[in-house]
Amino acid sequence: MHFNPRSAYAIYRREMARAFRTAFQSILSPVLTTSLYFVVFGSVIGARMEPVGGVPYGAFIIPGLLMLTLLGETTSNASFGIYMPRSTGTIYELLSAPVGVAETLAGFVGAAATKGLILAAIILGTARLFVDYEIAYPLLAAFYIMLVAASFALFGFILGIWADSFEKLGIIPMLILTPLTFLGGTFYSIRDLPAPWDAVALANPIAFLVSGLRYSFYGVSDVPIALSLGLTLGFLTACVVVIAAIFHTGWRLRE
Amino acid sequence: MSEPILSIRGLTKTYRGGTRALDNVDLDIRPGEIFALLGPNGAGKTTLIGAVCGLVRPTDGTITAFGHDLARDWRSARARIGLVPQELATDMFETVQRAVAYSQGLFGKVHDPARIEDILRSLSLWDKRDAQIRALSGGMKRRVLIAKALAHDPELLFLDEPTAGVDVELRKDMWQQIAALKERGVTIILTTHYIEEAEEMADRVGIIQGGRIRMVDEKRAMMERLGTTEAVIDLAEPLGQLPSTIAAFPVELGEGRAKLIYRGGNGQGGGRAQVAQLAQALTREGIAFTSLDIHDSSLEDIFVGLLGDQAEAA
Ligand SMILES: Nc1ncnc2c1ncn2[C@@H]1O[C@H](COP(=O)(O)OP(=O)(O)OP(=O)(O)O)[C@@H](O)[C@H]1O
Ligand SMILES: [Mg+2]
Numbered sequence: 001m002h003f004n005p006r007s008a009y010a011i012y013r014r015e016m017a018r019a020f021r022t023a024f025q026s027i028l029s030p031v032l033t034t035s036l037y038f039v040v041f042g043s044v045i046g047a048r049m050e051p052v053g054g055v056p057y058g059a060f061i062i063p064g065l066l067m068l069t070l071l072g073e074t075t076s077n078a079s080f081g082i083y084m085p086r087s088t089g090t091i092y093e094l095l096s097a098p099v100g101v102a103e104t105l106a107g108f109v110g111a112a113a114t115k116g117l118i119l120a121a122i123i124l125g126t127a128r129l130f131v132d133y134e135i136a137y138p139l140l141a142a143f144y145i146m147l148v149a150a151s152f153a154l155f156g157f158i159l160g161i162w163a164d165s166f167e168k169l170g171i172i173p174m175l176i177l178t179p180l181t182f183l184g185g186t187f188y189s190i191r192d193l194p195a196p197w198d199a200v201a202l203a204n205p206i207a208f209l210v211s212g213l214r215y216s217f218y219g220v221s222d223v224p225i226a227l228s229l230g231l232t233l234g235f236l237t238a239c240v241v242v243i244a245a246i247f248h249t250g251w252r253l254r255e
Numbered sequence: 256m257s258e259p260i261l262s263i264r265g266l267t268k269t270y271r272g273g274t275r276a277l278d279n280v281d282l283d284i285r286p287g288e289i290f291a292l293l294g295p296n297g298a299g300k301t302t303l304i305g306a307v308c309g310l311v312r313p314t315d316g317t318i319t320a321f322g323h324d325l326a327r328d329w330r331s332a333r334a335r336i337g338l339v340p341q342e343l344a345t346d347m348f349e350t351v352q353r354a355v356a357y358s359q360g361l362f363g364k365v366h367d368p369a370r371i372e373d374i375l376r377s378l379s380l381w382d383k384r385d386a387q388i389r390a391l392s393g394g395m396k397r398r399v400l401i402a403k404a405l406a407h408d409p410e411l412l413f414l415d416e417p418t419a420g421v422d423v424e425l426r427k428d429m430w431q432q433i434a435a436l437k438e439r440g441v442t443i444i445l446t447t448h449y450i451e452e453a454e455e456m457a458d459r460v461g462i463i464q465g466g467r468i469r470m471v472d473e474k475r476a477m478m479e480r481l482g483t484t485e486a487v488i489d490l491a492e493p494l495g496q497l498p499s500t501i502a503a504f505p506v507e508l509g510e511g512r513a514k515l516i517y518r519g520g521n522g523q524g525g526g527r528a529q530v531a532q533l534a535q536a537l538t539r540e541g542i543a544f545t546s547l548d549i550h551d552s553s554l555e556d557i558f559v560g561l562l563g564d565q566a567e568a569a
Contacts, residue, residue: 002330010360014349021348089344093403096308097361098334255270255311 003106007099011107012114015081019115026077026115027122030069034123037065038130041187052189053220058131063213064186066123067148070116071181071206074149075173078112078156083169086161086252095254101247105240109153116149117142133217141216147232148209154239161252180206185214190222205231258322259283260411260442261307266316268302268466276302278466280316284411284444289437291453291474292446293558294463300446301341303463304413308338320411334363337409339400341416341446347389351380354388355402362407374402377432394421401432412436414445418452430456450558462558484526484551486517486533491543498540504533515544526551 049057085091184206212228215221261284305311505519520526
């Protein structure tokens with residue numbers, strides 16, 4: 001298997017530069033959204049809520065809110081990153097370069113994972129302004145955030161190749177990711193749901209993601225952490241396989 | 256003769272929807288030459304380039320570059336090939352210098368600021384190095400694309416209509432750039448609608464139409480074989496009959512028998528010498544003439560003539 005680190009790094013740097021060019025939006029928007037959630041759910045409503053599984057409500061919702069923003073931003077950022085060159089025609093350069101699927105993904109997905117970490121740090125910093133919390137397993141949390149960011153960057157990448165219009169680009173994050181994250185135990189513990197809704201809620205894959213991140217934060221979770229990690233890794237692998245197939249067949253990339 | 260640097264055999268491309276853009280194309284490109292691909296809109300020029308550069312998936316046929324089959328050894332080959340596309344596709348918000356540095360890295364080269372400076376200076380873009388590409392004029396954008404394509408020092412360079420939308424002065428400038436690249440040993444394949452351009456620069460010319468290569472030849476040989484000299488001689492008085500000494504030349508009378516029209520030669524000066532003999536013969540015969548207008552047919556005449564014949568034959 002060939003791998004050209006310079007090509008991958010060139011892509012990585014360009015993707016990072018693109019993020020910094022729009023740093024204002026990419027920072028301001030998550031800070032604002034997170035603050036609003038904390039004002040409404042953390043302070044106003046949260047003050048009247050019982051602690052969940054021993055975690056004060058304000059702190060309890062942090063992993064879910066983080067996941068909400070992380071999934072949305074990472075997916076749309078990655079999909080945009082590949083959709084734009086396709087629609088403007090600048091993709092000719094990538095296609096004519098000695099660059100395969102490995103370099104492309106290392107560049108795009110590496111950048112997305114980095115951005116995910118930065119985003120997470122910003123959100124956690126903002127959350128700190130509103131509530132006190134301790135992260136039980138910071139390394140696991142960082143690893144899990146990167147893993148999720150990388151997986152959804154891959155997912156976004158597929159989306160950006162599939163989409164043939166701006167509308168389609170936005171539709172999956174809006175119609176699927178956001179609702180599923182809301183219903184995925186961001187604001188409540190799935191264990192507290194009455195039957196049969198607890199079982200129904202676990203049909204939502206994003207519930208496993210939220211639960212996994214919450215475990216790394218507070219040591220409590222709705223499903224075993226191994227299951228969350230396994231599911232995320234499985235999703236990541238599936239995305240890589242799909243992208244490898246896309247590159248192999250040239251679907252939507254080469255005429 | 257040396258091995259071709261690029262060898263295309265039986266290349267066929269049928270797009271989804273059924274357009275056959277390339278039909279069984281065979282083509283060999285020699286190392287170090289400038290090859291001009293001429294053809295009308297929709298002839299398949301861009302498709303041909305796309306097939307070599309990895310933008311188009313061939314339906315059939317083989318492409319060999321630097322002695323390696325592109326279908327298998329595409330990585331090493333692509334690292335040595337550069338492409339300037341026909342469309343002005345650039346990252347609008349990127350600065351010139353960064354865009355070129357990106358290309359250098361993307362093609363696996365070590366970041367080399369000195370080389371980038373050289374390239375930008377040679378394309379008169381150095382002053383604009385920190386400008387966003389969107390703020391440049393169309394001609395400058397095209398030069399940015401050329402700079403990007405040169406950033407990895409390709410040995411084989413495709414220029415798909417490099418001078419489209421570029422003013423006359425700049426075009427001359429670009430011809431010099433291309434000549435300089437050839438000096439450095441770069442093999443160049445360019446497409447153009449300006450036949451003047453092929454005539455000025457190309458070593459060989461290929462004419463493509465309807466996805467088929469109609470003719471490939473040395474520019475010189477093509478002009479020699481198909482080129483003609485035309486001379487129009489305005490006679491002082493209409494002529495009744497051509498004296499046999501004059502009729503021996505490839506001439507005819509036109510416009511009220513007051514014009515003598517010569518068509519002959521080989522496009523390489525042979526015709527001009529014969530026109531001089533014709534003028535002397537007229538003088539000897541005592542036929543006065545008031546003016547003599549002479550011109551060699553250009554590649555354009557050949558091109559138009561050839562495509563006209565094809566159209567009639569079709
Ligand atoms: N992506 C595509 N899908 C379907 N048909 C295409 C596509 N690209 C080109 N074609 C068709 O293939 C034929 C050759 O097109 P191509 O762009 O190769 O011509 P060209 O010689 O470069 O023309 P021009 O001088 O206008 O640039 C045309 O009939 C064109 O309509
Ligand atoms: Mg074209």
